[in-house]
Amino acid sequence: DGGITQSPKYLFRKEGQNVTLSCEQNLNHDAMYWYRQDPGQGLRLIYYSQIVNDFQKGDIAEGYSVSREKKESFPLTVTSAQKNPTAFYLCASSIAGGLDTQYFGPGTRLTVL
């Protein structure tokens, strides 16, 4: 089945540690996105990528980093510089970056202890 997978579903981290969230898609989509969701709020864009080896900052990129070495994969690293990393993280993809609908993965819930 085609879709977007994110792992792990739940992640716990100690303060000061970097952690990487996985996002993989087999939809052959060119564009991929990372969003952050805080309780009671909508989603905010962290980073996006339109093609391999290219990515751009979204609205709240500080304290995060990404890579896009393969079309299928767009991992997100939450660094120790992110001041309030506890949140729900959602990865999305679309056929291209223009007018296409974005489809989402199941999300990763990150908790900093």
Next chain:
Amino acid sequence: AQKITQTQPGMFVQEKEAVTLDCTYDTSDPSYGLFWYKQPSSGEMIFLIYQGSYDQQNATEGRYSLNFQKARKSANLVISASQLGDSAMYFCAMRGSLSGGYNKLIFGAGTRLAVHP
């Protein structure tokens, strides 16, 4: 600035009845798109329905329809014949512009729908 407003934090509906979830938007772009997503307790965002700003007719997808009133800048979601499985958070979103013509989604704060038997 582009913005989505959902003024109903929570809504209740009886099973098998219809419910309308409100969404208003603000944009100066002549071309835009409006989306509705469902987020059940599991967390995944499920795409429901899309309306383009130049579409002449309101979008429909099964039990979901979008009441698009361009002059009023509203894009309300109508769910007909509610089912218990419709209980979830519902988000209205608008396609916003990024550099290079690419798009991001701008989300409202969401409406929590509870369907009662």
